Amino acid sequence: xxxxxxxxxxxxxxxxxxxxxxxxxxxxxxxxxxxxxxxxxxxxxxxxxxxxxxxxxxxxxxxxxxxxxxxxxxxxxxxxxxxxxxxxxxxxxxxxxxxxxxxxxxxxxxxxxxxxxxxxxxxxxxxxxxxxxxxxxxxxxxxxxxxxxxxxxxxxxxxxxxxxxxxxxxxxxxxxxxxxxxxxxxxxxxxxxxxxxxxxxxxxxxxxxxxxxxxxxxxxxxxxxxxxxxxxxxxxxxxxxxxxxxxxxxxxxxxxxxxxxxxxxxxxxxxxxxxxxxxxxxxxxxxxxxxxxxxxxxxxxxxxxxxxxxxxxxxxxxxxxxxxxxxxxxxxxxxxxxxxxxxxxxxxxxxxxxxxxxxxxxxxxxxxxxxxxxxxxxxxxxxxxxxxxxxxxxxxxxxxxxxxxxxxxxxxxxxxxxxxxxxxxxxxxxxxxxxxxxxxxxxxxxxxxxxxxxx
Ligand SMILES: Cc1ncc(COP(=O)(O)O)c(C=O)c1O
Numbered sequence: 001x002x003x004x005x006x007x008x009x010x011x012x013x014x015x016x017x018x019x020x021x022x023x024x025x026x027x028x029x030x031x032x033x034x035x036x037x038x039x040x041x042x043x044x045x046x047x048x049x050x051x052x053x054x055x056x057x058x059x060x061x062x063x064x065x066x067x068x069x070x071x072x073x074x075x076x077x078x079x080x081x082x083x084x085x086x087x088x089x090x091x092x093x094x095x096x097x098x099x100x101x102x103x104x105x106x107x108x109x110x111x112x113x114x115x116x117x118x119x120x121x122x123x124x125x126x127x128x129x130x131x132x133x134x135x136x137x138x139x140x141x142x143x144x145x146x147x148x149x150x151x152x153x154x155x156x157x158x159x160x161x162x163x164x165x166x167x168x169x170x171x172x173x174x175x176x177x178x179x180x181x182x183x184x185x186x187x188x189x190x191x192x193x194x195x196x197x198x199x200x201x202x203x204x205x206x207x208x209x210x211x212x213x214x215x216x217x218x219x220x221x222x223x224x225x226x227x228x229x230x231x232x233x234x235x236x237x238x239x240x241x242x243x244x245x246x247x248x249x250x251x252x253x254x255x256x257x258x259x260x261x262x263x264x265x266x267x268x269x270x271x272x273x274x275x276x277x278x279x280x281x282x283x284x285x286x287x288x289x290x291x292x293x294x295x296x297x298x299x300x301x302x303x304x305x306x307x308x309x310x311x312x313x314x315x316x317x318x319x320x321x322x323x324x325x326x327x328x329x330x331x332x333x334x335x336x337x338x339x340x341x342x343x344x345x346x347x348x349x350x351x352x353x354x355x356x357x358x359x360x361x362x363x364x365x366x367x368x369x370x371x372x373x374x375x376x377x378x379x380x381x382x383x384x385x386x387x388x389x390x391x392x393x394x395x396x397x398x399x400x401x402x403x404x405x406x407x408x409x410x411x412x413x414x415x416x417x418x419x420x421x422x423x424x425x426x427x428x429x430x431x432x433x434x435x436x437x438x439x440x441x442x443x444x445x446x447x448x449x450x451x452x453x454x455x
Contacts, residue, residue: 003412004315004316004319005316005412006316006408006411006412007310007312007313007316008057008408011058016044016045017041017042017044018044018374019042019044019374021371021372023042024042024370024371024374025371027039027042028367028370028371032438032439032449032450032451032452033363033367033435033450033451033452033453034446034448034449034450034451035048035366035367035370035376035377035378036048036446036447036448037448037450038370038376042374043370043374043375043376044373044374044375045373045374045375045376045410045414045417045418046376046406047343047375047376047377047378047402047403047404047405047406047418048376048377048378048404049378049404049406050256050342050343050404050405050406050407051253051255051256051404052098052255052260052261052262053255053261053406053407053409054255054259054260054261054304054406054407054408054409055406055407055408055409056259056260056261056300056304057259057303057304057307057408059303059307060259060260060299060300060303060304060307063296063299063300063302063303064296064299064300065296066296066299067294067295067296067297067298067299067300068295069294069295069296070289070295071287071290072287072289073289074289074290074295074298075295076295076296076298076299076302077095077289077290077295077298079298079299079302080093080095080298080299080301080302081093082302083301083302083303083305083306084265084267084305086305086306087217087237087240087241087244087305087309088214088217088240088241088244088250088267089241089244089245090244090249090250090267090268090269091268091269091271091274092267092268092269092271092274092277092278093265093267094265094266094267094268094274094277094278094281094288094291095263095264095265095285095288095289095290095291095292095293095298096263096264096265096266096281096285096291096292096293097262097263097264097285097291097292097293098253098254098255098262098263098264099125099213099215099251099252099253099254099255099256099264100125100126100128100129100253100264101264101284101285101291101292102251102252102253102264102265102266103125103126103129103130103213103251104129104132104284105266105277105280105281105284105285106129106176106211106249106251106266106277107129107130107132107133107135108133108280109273109276109277109280110175110176110273111129111130111132111133111134111135111175112133112134112135113133113134113135114134114135114173115133115134115135115136115173115174115175116135116136116138116166116170116173116174117130117135117136117137117138117174117175117176117177117178118138118139118140118163118166118167118174118177118178119137119138119139119140119158119177119178119179119180119213120139120140120141120142120145120156120157120158120179120180120183120186120191121139121141121145121156121180121183121184121185121186122137122139122178122180122185123180123184123185123213123215124185126178126180126213126251138166139185140158140159140162140163140166141155141156141157141158141159141183141186142155142157142158142159143159145183145186145187145189146397148334148335148336148337148347148398149337150337151337151338153190153192153223153227153228153338154189154190154191154192154195154223154227154228155183155186155187155189155190155338156180156181156182156183156186156189156190156191156220157191157192157195158179158191158195158198158199160195160198160199160202163177163199163202163203164202167202167203167206167208168206171206171207171208174206174208175208176208176209176210176211176248177199177202177203177208177209177210177211178210178211178212178213179191179196179199179210179211179212179213179247180212180213180215181196181212181213181214181215181216181217181220181243182216182219182220182223182340182341182342184215184216184342187336187340187343187345187400188216188219188339188340188341188342188343188345189338189340190219190220190223190224190227190340190341191220192224192227192228193224193228193231193239193242193243194228196212196243196246196247197246200246200247201246209248209249209269209270209273210246210247210248210249211247211248211249211250211251212243212244212247212249212250212251213250213251213252214243214244214250214251214252214257215252215253215256215257216256216257216341216342217240217243217244217252217257218236218240218257218308218309218314219257219314219317219318219341219342220243220341221236221239221240221243221309221314222236222311222314222315222317222318222341223318223341224239224243225239225311226318235311236309236311236314237309240309248268248269248270249266249267249268249269249270249273250265250266250267251264251265251266252264252265252266252267254301254304256342257308258301258304258305258308259300259303259304259307259308259407259408260297260300260301260304261297261300262293262297263293263297263298263300263301265291313408317341317405317407318341320405320410320412320415321339321340321341321342321343321344321405322339323412323415324339324344324403324415324418324419325337325338325339325344327415327416327419327422328344328346328419328422331419331422331423331426332426333346333351333422333426334346334347334350334351335347336400342404342405343402343403343404343405344402344403344405345380345400345401345402345403346365346400346401346402346403347398347399347400348361348362348364348365348379348381348399348400348401349361349362349381349398349399351365351426351429352364352365352429352432354430354432355432355433355434356395356434357381357382357386357395357396357399358382358386358393358395359433359434359435359436359454360379360381360382360383360399360434360435360451361381361399361434362379362380362381362382362383362399362400362401363379363381363383363434363435363451364432364433364434364435365377365379365401365425365432366378366379366401367435367451367453368425368428368432369401369421369422369425372421372424372425373417373418373420373421373424375403375418375421377401377402377403377404378401378402378404379399379400379401379402379446380398380400380401380402381396381398381399381400381401382395382396382399383437383445383446383449384396384446385397387440387442387443387445391442403418433453433454433455434453434454435451435452435453435454436451436452436454437449437450437451438450438451438452
């Protein structure tokens with residue numbers, strides 16, 4: 001088979017400042033060995049997140065110029081609404097400035113003390129917004145999701161038996177059922193159409209609305225097309241429509257599968273819920289035809305939604321991560337398999353067995369990748385999850401490093417460079433040491449903690 005090339009040409013470029021390892025050692029010390037504290041200009045390849053980091057197309061930039069900034073009834077809103085409803089046929093589409101704003105509005109209405117909200121795996125902002133209302137967020141993903149080696153094609157699937165049990169035993173406390181596609185907190189793993197339909201069927205039987213967190217809906221649909229029996233001959237667009245046809249609403253961050261740098265929405269079928277959401281929106285985000293966004297942002301999203309379901313793009317997108325995954329595996333770097341849609345996850349605990357979890361093997365690997373090659377990645381492990389509300393510290397379930405791919409930003413030679421940097425780090429892996437934390441906040445410490453390498 002021929003190389004799957006980037007299905008785009010480059011018209012506008014952003015220079016990358018090429019730093020030296022010596023310079024980067026100084027920058028790391030200044031940043032307290034926390035990659036969030038680096039200036040982005042000092043990063044060669046930035047794989048911190050795929051959120052809001054997409055390159056917009058010429059058509060999106062043209063749409064930005066068409067954006068209409070009327071306070072109420074902007075044509076940009078109607079173009080945005082039509083583009084959403086072309087894929088996700090919900091009756092009410094309510095814009096918000098990002099995904100977590102849509103979540104905050106939804107849970108301010110359906111959450112509250114004593115409520116229980118299940119999902120395959122809640123993303124951290126979703127969990128945060130649920131818990132902020134006093135409700136409990138419950139993760140019910142299938143067991144295979146926790147096995148990095150399991151080749152299960154849909155490791156994001158809901159454990160249907162556990163969902164059924166939860167609804168039978170505690171149904172009166174459950175206001176909605178959620179489902180995250182793809183399952184970001186579980187490694188960007190997809191959810192099958194069959195699992196989405198079964199989840200919807202169980203929710204409906206118990207009288208509960210199903211709300212899909214659809215941030216990476218197009219990547220999910222591509223996996224359905226490639227992996228689910230009977231789906232290969234269908235268009236991604238049709239699969240997307242099927243995914244949402246059985247749901248009662250969705251939350252969305254347009255910073256992912258809408259190619260936008262900002263934005264999101266809450267979509268609902270229920271009239272009463274939508275009216276309550278719009279009232280809340282007016283309090284916190286803005287009038288319902290702009291919801292915290294500029295008209296030009298709504299237009300960029302509208303065009304992005306048309307582009308994201310392009311199958312040439314999705315083939316290249318998913319292949320990029322597979323390519324990196326294959327090369328890392330050949331180097332003996334343990335990764336979570338199969339690779340997800342938006343990122344490659346490296347098992348730092350297995351890669352650096354000499355570093356105990358409480359000396360942060362994920363942070364050590366992330367720091368080494370920056371030092372060797374100027375690559376910024378993200379620790380997802382004991383630094384992120386190890387600090388408990390009572391101030392105690394325990395090892396997280398796993399210590400991973402996430403290499404998240406911005407959309408349409410990097411080329412294959414950037415991927416090859418990343419692999420070369422890993423090769424260099426793998427060559428000195430036995431000599432890598434852990435770190436200790438010298439200062440940290442009480443919550444979400446990964447963003448601002450300062451570290452010191454252990455001697
Ligand atoms: C699955 C999922 N849900 C919700 C969000 C929140 O979106 P935002 O960053 O736009 O607030 C994210 C962001 O990473 C996500 O990945």
